[in-house]
Amino acid sequence: MAQTGIPKLDEYLNGGIPKGKSLIYFNHPGVEGDVFGMQTLHHNLAKGVTCVYVTSSSNPETMKDQFSEFGWDIHQFDDKLIIIDAYSPLIGDLSNENYVVSDPESIDSMTEMMNRAMKEVPKGSIIMVGSLSTIMDLCGEENTLNAVKMWNKMALVRDHAIIYNFTAWPYEENTLNSMKDNIFNCVISVGGIAERVIFGQYFGVLKADWSEIEARSMLFRVLRPGGIKIYIPKILVTGPFNAGKSSLIHSLSTRAVSVDRLGTTIALDHGHIDHQGFSADIFGTPGQERFDPIIKMISGEAMGIFLVVDSTLPKDFVRAKQMLDITKGYGLPYIIVANKQDLPGALSVDEIRRHFNIPEDVPIIPTIATSKEGIFEAFEVLVEKITGGN
Amino acid sequence: MESYSLGIEKLDENINGIRTGSNIMIIGPPMSGKETIVNNIVYNGLNEGEAAVIVTTREPGESVVDWFSYNNLEIPIEHLGIVDCVTKTLGVPTSDTATIRRASSPVDLTGIGVKISQFLEDFWMKQNIQKTRLCINSLSTILMYSNIQTVFRFLHVFTGRVKASGALGIYVVEDGMHDEQAIATLKQLFDGVIEIRQESDIHYIRTTGMSQKPSDWYEYTIEGAKIVLKG
Missing domain, CATH: 3.40.50.300 (P-loop containing nucleotide triphosphate hydrolases)
Known part of the structure; x- marks a missing residue:
């Protein structure tokens, strides 16, 4: 069982994410949903779990530096943190990582690296896709969803928990609905309370197929340093x-x-x-x-x-x-x-x-x-x- | 009724107030002073007690702030927010400041979106300023890294936010960098266009969609930090 490290969320999920299961943080645009994935990653690295991170919208060093905003130094876990670099080739940069997606605009190229990494890391690791929306933007909606189904299977075979950060831009309605309903074992919705501007953020469990859960939602704030904290409105x-x-x-x-x-x-x-x-x-x-x-x-x-x-x-x-x-x-x-x-x-x-x-x-x-x-x-x-x- | 003005006299006279919640594209050839025009529009708003968010994709946030001080234009800095998409791609260690928040790259639309939302919330909820100008300078850079559908989806969300919050959105596009279809796609999201054209070293500017008829073409020059319209 892998914990998410998000207060209250592990409780809602009956302890966390079981081995081989997939979870998506389904984030509405403009809310700080990315922090959920980062907090989960940091929490598990600190517990000594091997983690694979797929970076699609920033280079690996910038990605690591972003954690320091929250007071999390993940450089100390370099031996446990494996990066799949799907960014550097996109902007024509060289990469120092072992896993480099040669063509981030090709879903097959993504899948090749995902499969290789998932095979080579110890069973029971955590696989984190930093921005599924960026992959979808580059490779197309249908291609990406088909690939995600394969990645989830691969994770299941290897006992990895696989976690996705996703920004729900106005994609095709079918795409968004099938993501909420069929493709992942667990869907966490992260949204904003908006009238004229977004003035509050909340998360809720939309689905978790391993436990009987009632729909719940919690307001949160993001503290720097500190990360996600539950907020009572x-x-x-x-x-x-x-x-x-x-x-x-x-x-x-x-x-x-x-x-x-x-x-x-x-x-x-x-x-x-x-x-x-x-x-x-x-x-x-x-x-x-x-x-x-x-x-x-x-x-x-x-x-x-x-x-x-x-x-x-x-x-x-x-x-x-x-x-x-x-x-x-x-x-x-x-x-x-x-x-x-x-x-x-x-x-x-x-x-x-x-x-x-x-x-x-x-x-x-x-x-x-x-x-x-x-x-x-x-x-x-x-x-x-x-x-x-x- | 509440409305916005550009701060460019002849154009403002013709428009007679831009509706709150409007989204406007500025399109023109390279080196035609679009930067100065955008900064003037921002400066005009700040001067009227409004707030402004500038998304910069071409130069670091600090350079944007410096432009105002270099030109001796005093601004209430607490009413200005800058989303810097450049500095982190340069590999120099930096951190955010009260005025400048940094996205990890122009590809990082999620991060850019979060930071825009944070500034809008701060200005509205904490500073109680209900008029904000959001300027993206430029969409062309964002389009170099992401395809047109991706940028369209991003803009669909944020032009919607501009509408909902009664802000004014200004989006800069380089003329000649994109095919016509891309421009036509983007135009669906905008209420008006500020057009710039160049003929044998002379620049002309006009507005369309913001008043019943397009304005006349005005010849203009950039003098220091000012735009000077002739005719």
């Missing part, structure tokens, strides 16, 4: 006075604290939720206008927003919109929680949408926070909005 709960924000937080949370006086929140509610593999810290702000600066302060660091309204009080919706506007400048995903649905005179979702005059794609979820009705659904919908459902 903040979710903001806002809404008019007495809409039920504290009830929502307390009902959602495994643990929660409120600072209140005479039953109304005067500073902050704080809770923590762990639901379906997604954890978040939840912050609630008081509804009164004098506390508006707090909303502003927290929304700068939040990942998503619950706007809670009392479904029986349309006169408060103006205030609710105003509170939403305070946070909107940050371009965060939000949903509306239509609370107190059990009370007489509660408006329906459609009626509330009409009052708010908001786009159809903003979800409105009916809830009764005090009896936990609808609240986990609301959380799931917001998480889906945050991660784009990937």
Whole structure:
């Protein structure tokens, strides 16, 4: 079993990658997915495992230097790190490596070196393809996928774990789908939370055929030095006075604290939720206008927003919109929680949408926070909005 | 409505504001001062309180910064981000700075993409600047290392990001280096073109696609760091 060295991920994979299995880091453009492969490589070199690295978009020395950004000195493992150089010939440079792909634009030339290296290194090594997308760009989508199937077989025969870094540029849909579904034993999706710009990154296990896993996703940050660290996001709960924000937080949370006086929140509610593999810290702000600066302060660091309204009080919706506007400048995903649905005179979702005059794609979820009705659904919908459902 | 200007007076008058989220190609022959034109467009934005990201494929990041100081153009350096695709290919040991982040080579589109995204995020989320100019100088170098489909896919993603974030994208292309089909393919991604042509040592410039009619051709000269349009 080879570990990935990524926090939480080995746990999700029941310990790591079994011998002979293939794994792909399926990275959305613009997110730091490459670091996953690098961290896995460094982790295994440090444990004394022989690793083969295929470099396609930088020369071997530059590739090694990139690790130092994260505080990882891989030069010390030179005897355990075997490079397949598929870059130098591309730009007409000489290479000092033992394994050089003579023509990186020919998939047969790639396969020849892959096979030779996989045969010659000890069984149970780690094979890392630094940029499968670059290979695909040079050799074509179909050719590359056919070759990858062969490489995976070869790895299986030799007990190697084979790992790919891949940037999911807009290739043919068939190509991307078959990569997600059929070709690899395990697919880890690495994506970005984007509204106007990418402001958060997450990874999730899409598939791992050796273990029963539920879909999970985790937000992460890349530290220099340090590499990938799990990051617990903040979710903001806002809404008019007495809409039920504290009830929502307390009902959602495994643990929660409120600072209140005479039953109304005067500073902050704080809770923590762990639901379906997604954890978040939840912050609630008081509804009164004098506390508006707090909303502003927290929304700068939040990942998503619950706007809670009392479904029986349309006169408060103006205030609710105003509170939403305070946070909107940050371009965060939000949903509306239509609370107190059990009370007489509660408006329906459609009626509330009409009052708010908001786009159809903003979800409105009916809830009764005090009896936990609808609240986990609301959380799931917001998480889906945050991660784009990937 | 929010919009961008080039900072080149006669052209700006004709365009009357470039829509936010626009992607524009600058195409012209070698030695026609495209570098100066791009740097002017960047300088104009920085002057108006915007941010800028320059992807440099031909000279190291430091040289790009030096151009501004050499020409006595003061810029708020914290609003400028440079993605340097050159230095690491030279084999000199370097590290990133606050202004300059380095991709491993012009082939490393993944790395270039990550670094562009990081700057866009920093400017938007940390510095709260909502207008950014993204300049790729030049696409031609990137096309020397990767084929047209590859570059198209890369640009498809980033012209989309420019649109989503309301930025302004500027992409430099060397005229005469690529076949017409390649240029036509790329043009699909752009909202407008700044064209440069040369006739017996005289350079002319015009814009197309950014206003109802193409602008007139203006004769211009480069004087120091300035572009001077005649007529």
